[in-house]
Amino acid sequence: MLTNAPSVAPVPTASAPVPTDSAPVSQLAVADALMSLLRDTTTEPRPDIQLEALTLAVSADLPVL
Incomplete structure (x- = not known):
């Protein structure tokens, strides 16, 4: 595990609630929150x-300049 890794604030979702002092956030919960942000984007x-x-x-097989 990296000791100098920047701390990442977790994003609360339905599957990853807001952490409390008694319930630390797991890395999987943080990863799930980040993936949900990527899934929800539109173009x-x-x-x-x-x-x-x-x-x-x-498609017409014509030469392209």
Whole structure:
């Protein structure tokens, strides 16, 4: 185990409640909280005309400059 590792504040979730002094947070609970944050992200669609043209050229087997 690393002795100089920075402390990470745990994120409370349904599966990992807020820690108290009598109940320390396990590394698995912290990892689960971080993974839930990654799962909950979304991306916005962004139209890209050049990407669409490249896709059409490749699918039509045309030379791409």
